[in-house]
Amino acid sequence: MLGSYAAILAMFGIAAFIAVFVITLSRFLGPQKPTVRKLAPYESGMEPIGEAMTRFPIKFNLVAMSFILFDIEVIFFFPYALVYRDLGVPGLYAMGLFLLVLLVGLVYELKKGALTWD
Amino acid sequence: MGLETKAGDLGVVTTSLETVVNWGRTNAMWPLLFGLACCAIEMMGAQGANYDLSRFGMEINRASPRQADLIIVAGRVSRKMAPVIRRLYDQMSEPKWVIAMGDCASCGGVFNNYAIVQGVDEVIPVDVYVAGCPPRPEALIDGIVQLHKKVERMKLDGTLRDRTPIHV
């Protein structure tokens, strides 16, 4: 049992190592000359005025919701698709309940017209 | 560079590393997407199909100064634009070079008046001055090749060996 987990752990280890290695490599090899003016935010050539953290318009919550609906929810189907036969009916009820809850979000989006494209 | 300061000047090893790094710097020198006036149109012509600046590794004009190594000041620099150019030059990452393309960027050119900065070297240090109004695409490519020759003799830590600007 442990063997299959070891393979996954090894993969995570190698991935983490490569990521850290590349970042630190450029930190050591690249010339580092940070000056105050260089680190100033790039505002296409002008002096930035006002602060950047302004409130987000509320319209974007629809974008977030459709992301959850069509992306995160679909990911949960993959493991279910592998084991749905031996989970049987109770698995179907669980998945159905999960799906029903998210269906409310879909209906809200349809009513709000966030899915009409042009 | 960091490695060189730590490992000291190893003579043979660093020179060959130096040539490799300088080879990398010269053949992938991405200019900043920065056109001011008439010379910018001639620079676009140089990037067009006939003169093809991408033969010299300048395929992409990076729009943000963080990813650009070279700023081609193509056009006349007005008083209102001078602080903007200084800010853009500062925000570019080391090692960076400047080509002053055209007479207006090199010495104010035809316009010797209140509105034009007489040569961009009042604002930023310039490596290569390309003469012409506007310089032909071949002249710009000659300026770039001169800059490549200059960069090939660069030391590892990004300091240019000879500081004298080249006049093309």
Next chain:
Amino acid sequence: MTTIDRTLSVPSPKSITAPALAGKTDTMVLNMGPHHPSTHGVLRLVVELDGETVVNVAPDVGFLHTGIEKNMEFKTYQQAVVMTDRTDYLAPLSNNLSYVLAVEKLLACEVPERATVARVLLVELQRISSHLVWLGTHALDLAAMSVFLYGFREREQILDIFEMVSGARMMTSYFRVGGLAYDLPSDFLPTVKALLDIMPGRIDEYEDLLTNNTIWQERTIGIGAIDSAAAIQYGYTGPGLRATGIDWDLRKDMPYCGYETYDFAVPIASNGDIYDRYLVRVAEMRESVKIARQAWQRLKDMGPGAFVTNDRKVAPPPKTEITHSMESLIHHFKLWTEGFKPPRGDAIAAIESPRGELATYIVSDGGPKPYRVHLRTPSFINLQALPHMAKGQLVADLVALIASMDPVLGEVDR
């Protein structure tokens, strides 16, 4: 004094940034600054956004102000021709033509027929090359890379003709007061003929790339529209005005340089959005080829002749004449040291440049240097319509909108 129609008013950058600094947070103020990939030069736009839609745009110009008008007051009339090249650097010959026509009206001097026909031919070629740069960069802004490379391939051929004629690719200064700077070289006509034969085919290529391209239509149809009444209010001229349905082209309505004798059509469209401006400009390129062909035919029939007025007070005599005639030497000397002195008074000459109506207003006080030159440049005036067109569009469409207005910043800031 009628009340100012607020919806049409042109905002200034401070009118947007001031409330934002004072804590108005329902909209976001975005700065598309002087250094921006899609502003076609050093144009700064202060954009007020509500989420993704543009609430208000305030152009901030002046980053390429070169003081050309003031500089021309310190140069003689012949020297100032060099200055005009650099205002609208996509169509230098149109600037020369507008300035030279104004000075010729001041002097009331006659230009030989051959010079006028050559001027029409070269200005129409310049219109094609300017539209090619517009087409290339407009498509580039909407991520159609290949049109840029196709367009510049033809533009190089046109620039070769300008170089053959005047020695310089862009800053030709080829039109002088009284005619042309030099005579047309012998192989000018065959080269132009070769170009004019392939040009319609090449324009078909551009149309195949873009006109029925669904992505192109999706990004341009119905976006950034302006109706003709607002266009008149903003003094909008050129292909943009004709795209709103008003049939106003100076070459047809207030002809100059003999344009009334050429037969060509003025393309107009109906709803003034980005797609219509594209259609009008591409159709204009075809019309320019037609005019150029007629002008080429006339030049061919006319054969060699005078290329500049023989009024020695205005145009320098040919070099061969100086060695054996005393007055020519005096004229030559006087023209190159002091220049000619037009009588007191002012004159205006308006031409149809690729971007719209380009008028040069010159005041002369009788001295060798112009007392005041004002260049009514189309891009500067057309830019005022940008806020009206951009209201309610998405930010991404603002990029297509700027490209469709074809602003040349050298002309905006002078």
Next chain:
Amino acid sequence: MIDHETLLARLQATFGDAVTSAPAMRSGESVFHVASDRIADVALWLRDDSEFAFTFLENLCGVDYLGRTPRFEVVYHLLSMKHRQRICLKVGVAEAKPHLPTLTGVWQTANYQEREAYDMFGIVFDGHPNPERILMPDDWHGHPQRKDVPLGYEEVAFSINDEQIYARKPFAQE
């Protein structure tokens, strides 16, 4: 083509002596001098008059006649698309009080051109929605296109005046 006399007669009939005739331009356009406080009404009348229909403000620029009183002059070119004709209105502006009513109420195109005339000559247009500089940097002092302002010539760099040039160009040696 509307000839000068009929236009002058109609204008003087409605505006009295606020409109006076002036010698025509050398390019043939008929010119009228208008009193500075009545320019907005004259322009509006010319725009809305059905017969003349000067619906298009083509050009608006300032001119500095140094040594002449009134020193400044604002030149308007109106265009009638119906008659395909252009006329010119000239308004004298005194140096002491360079004020003029704005035309942005009549045409929006005057907005930028008036800001440019203010920026270059210092002619103030009352009632302008945002009277600010347009071409020069905001902290610029003075109005550069006035006749008494020098062109701003700077010494040209030769080999003989190196130190003077490098004093002005700190980055040239770097």
